[in-house]
Amino acid sequence: QVQLVESGGGLVQAGGSLRLSCAASGRTFSSYAMGWFRQAPGKEREFVAGIMRSGISTYYADDVKGRFTISRDNAENTGYLQMNSLKPDDTAVYYCAARSSGVGYRASSYNYWGQGTQVTVSS
Numbered sequence: 001q002v003q004l005v006e007s008g009g010g011l012v013q014a015g016g017s018l019r020l021s022c023a024a025s026g027r028t029f030s031s032y033a034m035g036w037f038r039q040a041p042g043k044e045r046e047f048v049a050g051i052m053r054s055g056i057s058t059y060y061a062d063d064v065k066g067r068f069t070i071s072r073d074n075a076e077n078t079g080y081l082q083m084n085s086l087k088p089d090d091t092a093v094y095y096c097a098a099r100s101s102g103v104g105y106r107a108s109s110y111n112y113w114g115q116g117t118q119v120t121v122s123s
Contacts, residue, residue, distance in 0.1 A: 093116040
């Protein structure tokens with residue numbers, strides 16, 4: 001098993017940046033692909049970005065491509081989501097998740113989840 005804890009959320013103005021972190025403990029972090037998801041009030045949890053175990057391959061939702069960057073440091077057991085050019089529509093609770101196979105786009109395919117961190121973008 002792996003335990004995940006997100007941090008780095010907060011309130012930012014439109015056009016600003018935030019960097020989310022996902023600290024992993026338990027089983028070896030490098031054994032898991034990692035994904036970032038978000039959930040806005042009244043909406044379903046949606047895929048934002050994913051990264052393979054090695055960190056070589058990354059995947060993004062269309063509406064964050066070019067603005068968000070996912071990365072990981074397996075030596076530090078930490079994943080990251082750098083968010084630039086933030087928009088009010090990016091406001092949501094952001095979750096990191098892990099699964100033992102490759103990156104998946106469906107939240108239900110992930111076995112492990114953090115508690116989430118709130119990101120609020122003001123206009």
